[in-house]
């Protein structure tokens with residue numbers, strides 16, 4: 001089996017895990033009374049546990065709203081990591097997918113990190129097992145190893161750098177300027193994008209996000225005929241043919257900023273629909289349209305919804321706060337090794353921010 005077959009098999013098995021989980025675990029839509037009750041319980045429990053809620057832009061809007069209301073954070077994975085590290089709370093409730101909880105634990109080993117579910121993973125993480133990845137690195141010792149944040153603690157520990165999509169182009173540009181050749185994992189589309197943006201020599205691992213890979217250029221072109229004035233916003237985990245149609249390609253934070261600052265009334269958005277909560281909150285008078293994920297004959301017109309992010313729910317947050325379950329543990333030695341490339345990223349990002357202020 002070649003690496004492409006392996007990746008396809010891993011993606012199919014990942015989809016099955018999620019479908020099984022959703023069919024047995026997801027509750028019916030909550031009534032407004034249930035939402036009010038869960039919300040009140042979570043507020044009280046956060047305070048009683050000296051805990052703070054850190055949520056990703058792709059989680060349920062109810063969770064995002066609650067994180068904001070309770071002094072927590074709603075953001076991309078880079079900012080989630082920074083916020084959790086700097087916040088004084090003893091317990092972090094990380095609503096997102098598993099690598100985000102692990103990252104929080106690596107950066108703050110003395111804190112208790114709980115997640116609403118431990119089942120929520122990511123096709124990129126699943127598609128990059130440490131043994132195969134390590135072998136790949138060993139075959140290319142002349143390359144600097146850069147991994148996306150969507151990876152296990154073990155893969156991070158094997159890397160020279162960790163990056164998120166908001167900082168990836170800047171880091172690769174910096175390494176390229178130093179004459180370094182790059183080994184990139186796991187997202188081949190994002191890796192291809194940063195390679196094209198920077199001109200760097202980038203060797204790609206063959207992984208993909210099952211949500212972003214579904215966006216279709218043809219579908220977006222058709223939608224543009226209906227909304228000719230709309231700007232197209234694309235996350236670069238999408239295929240190159242989709243990124244080519246973008247007025248702005250970038251991380252979740254960069255897309256939200258584009259929605260806010262661009263002089264446009266309508267946007268076609270190719271990323272997870274959870275982001276609409278923040279876009280609509282910041283731009284109540286603008287219209288956001290989900291980019292199509294359907295190809296010819298497909299049944300899904302707008303599946304832009306990460307099934308793992310959808311596993312986070314108000315009920316599960318109440319449950320972990322009451323019972324202290326779903327705690328994230330990372331082996332100490334592994335965590336110390338993974339901390340180095342993560343800290344490198346945070347320092348690089350902080351210096352970049354300082355330079356912008358000074359410019």
Ligand code: SF4
Nearest residue numbers: 122123209210211306
């Ligand atoms: S949207 Fe894609 S990259 Fe993000 S957590 Fe889900 S599967 Fe992973």
